[in-house]
Amino acid sequence: MNTALAAPAHAADALDLGPAWHAGFADLGPAFHTDTPPTALPETQLVALNAPLARELGFDPARLTGPEAVAALSGSRPIAGTRPVATVYSGHQFGVWAGQLGDGRAILLGELRTPQGPIEVQLKGAGLTRYSRMGDGRAVLRSSIREYLCSEAMHGLGIPTTRALSLTGSPQPVIRETVETAAVVARVAPSFVRFGHFEHFSANGLTPELRRLADFVIDRHYPDCRSAAGNAYANLLEAVSARTAALLAQWQAVGFCHGVMNTDNMSILGLTIDYGPFQFMDAFNPAHVCNHSDHGGRYAYHRQPNIAYWNLFCLGQALLPLMDEQQQALDALEPYKALFPAALTRRMGAKLGLQATAEGDAELVEALMQLMARDAVDFTICFRRLCDAVAGDSAPVRDLFLQREAFDAWAERWRERLQSQPGFDAAATAAAMRRVNPRIVLRNHLGQIAIERAQQGDFTEVRRLQQALAAPFDDREGEDDLAAFPPDWAQQIEISCSS
Template identity: 40%
Template sequence: MKLVARYTQIADDFAVADQPSAVIAPNLLLWNDTLAKQLDLEVATSERAVIFSGNLNNSDVAAVALGYSGHQFGHFSPRLGDGRAHLLGAVTDQQQQLWDIQLKGSGATPFSRGGDGRCAIGPAVREYIMSEAMHGLGISTTRCLAVVASGETVYRQPPQQGAIVTRVASSHIRVGSFQYLAAQGDVTGLKALVDLAIERHYPEIKSTDSVRYLAFLSAVIEKQVTLIVSWMRVGFIHGVMNTDNTLVSGETIDYGPCAMMNQFDFDTVFSSIDRQGRYTFGNQPNIANWNCARLAESLIPLISDDEEQAVELLSPLINGFAEQFHQAFTQMWAKKLGFDGHQDGDAELVSELLTLLKTHQLDYTNTFDSLTESLLGQVAIPSDLTDWSINWLARTNTQSYQLMREANPRMIPRNHIVESIIQEYESTGESSMLDEYLTALKSPYQLLASPAFWYSPPVDGDTNYQTFCGT
């Protein structure tokens, strides 16, 4: 595995050299062979556990822990950083694209804040399943290459088996990365980081000076709008949308307390640490806007020496987030309902539908699947939507089925199924259903010959379900 260094040129305290801590008995639990081939990785089967546990470093590139700040539930922490992760470097795929290779749960780093730097097997398996499911759904995401059991106990409540996740990302440049440098007053580092982010994600930006940084912010906003609309199309709830969990690439990162919505409700929240409902399903667009505003604040020193002038130039971009999101959100709903464009009255039709979904506690995924298949006469329209469907059907045409089938998944990673797989790994170190389940999640817009309960919500509707951060 040929690695190249990343981020070491940004600033002295941005990418800190640090080696993963060795584990007692590394054992490969999960290996993403498809992803490995896409990355053009050739790693001998016998070496996978020792390399991706952090026990073996066969590269000249030094592993690093990245520094970043973060607004966590609205409260600013100037120094967070990778407290339990090590970036091994980056690999180049066959298209000459760079991909970061990071170990998560690989031991304490200089950025650790009193923790052991380890990861339990449950969160590791969750990240593998959820990131692969999101990839199958066509949503931009980090990926998992491997999960390795450490052979050690991590002391949580209760004590659990340890594991290390190998995360693959186009970059690990977060909104919090810019906040980190801005908090230190490091304008040179800020410029270097913007240049790196543009080179990696937005090479179409050719402008210089302040225009360059405004174009960068605009591009990040566009990516965030696209990402959040995609999340809401399938009912995904991230659960911890802090600025340190917001990548400027527009990829989904950190699958700690994430979950999928079953019964439709904009106020749905599962994260045990989100006691105020800051990151509910329906509030995700507002938080994305807020996070982009924090990025804009960090860029102020690059825009102008006159802070007031810089704010004047940045504000229209942040203030335009809501309208940009509204347009994308409207287009998304048109596709979910099979409309080839937007007409007067469509917003009212969507609003009426969502009210009915919430009132009758209808399942988000299965309702839209039923509506889609009803156009072919395969299933009946849900009885609670019969009256509403009269006006909806009047808006459909011969293209509607294809539009809806592409927008509405038949299968999502149901919370209770994911939890049952995690429980299998926690108790036995393996799962009887995971391979088949992952195969099904690769084709979520098709109805496969899989167990029917994979497509069904839990009996209790996840009424008492909670997710946890996993740290």
């Protein structure tokens, strides 16, 4: 492609933000990326800053709030020591091979070395790259608020995810369905490598580059795959499958719908990545589709676990050139079929106060989910109220159901199961349940309220939500509205791939 790229700013303009930067992924060579300086935005301002994360990464949060740092976090001023690049990958989108894709609006600045290991930093929405295709390289304030808040909400829930360091905005117009304004999220992760990175090199017959990428990932993130018996790349596939199974169990257990589980949106580290048309369900519906653009319902809530396996199969196909035979890939994928249901049963059991998995627990969980689906019961509120029902007061949760006699019969079975546990203590069980059943999740209407206020220049609700979502299991004063039922108008919110 001949996409015009912005000229790099003079080195003298570079701002030193403190921590030392390292190339990391950029050291793999030109086959893996294109040098891509961000494109400046006018009149940038700080919408939100993740001060705890800034400290973890070695930044001084107070310094990041200054105008020079805000400009740097927006891509309007170079950061000393960084080498901005856009990476190339391919992938399957909605089950169809899409060919070459790549970072169309995300620019990788480099990596920081932390006590937890290397952490990559990207600017999402920082301008055109060689892989922008028909896009403009920008992100809008609406979708950037959603990504910033949800990545931190997932972290607060203990679910593996990319993180958000900062959110900056600019009045520069960006055209989507309507004219909106630009924003940039500085997001971080140990690695932004996706399944699609491997697919790209495999599909193009670039086996040496495929091997180099796989070795890079193994050496940095999966060293046990090389020391274990068997083919290291098959071991990598099995390890990624295990992490993905665990991730999907966590998604399902909180009613989270990703919305666009394309292979280029799947993390090689089993992280939740690329927050587009996501949703935490309100009324429970196993067939719920959160993405208005997903007309066929490919990424419905109940299909997510099988889609993850389908994506892993694509990753396995991509890695085949590095294996001795196809059976190694098939064997590496097989454990997913047992790991996911076992992980989900454990997590759902914990939500019901069960200390360990026993025969019949899966059926107990399924019976509750069927009741919830039949009566369109609010997912988050139902499980939170169950915490208070352990001691016998079922009225608040019972009132959520239309078929109350059916719920009563289920509740009797549930209490019998609880009381069969050695040393059962109702208060301790209720407390344990509150640690896994969140009071607050990032519902669509909460995000929409924050977005509408931010579009008027008021960022207080974004920051309030950020604080609340960092401690989603706590009962805190002043947050009752965030834990309440969604208003009727929330059903009219439509979320698509447009951002």
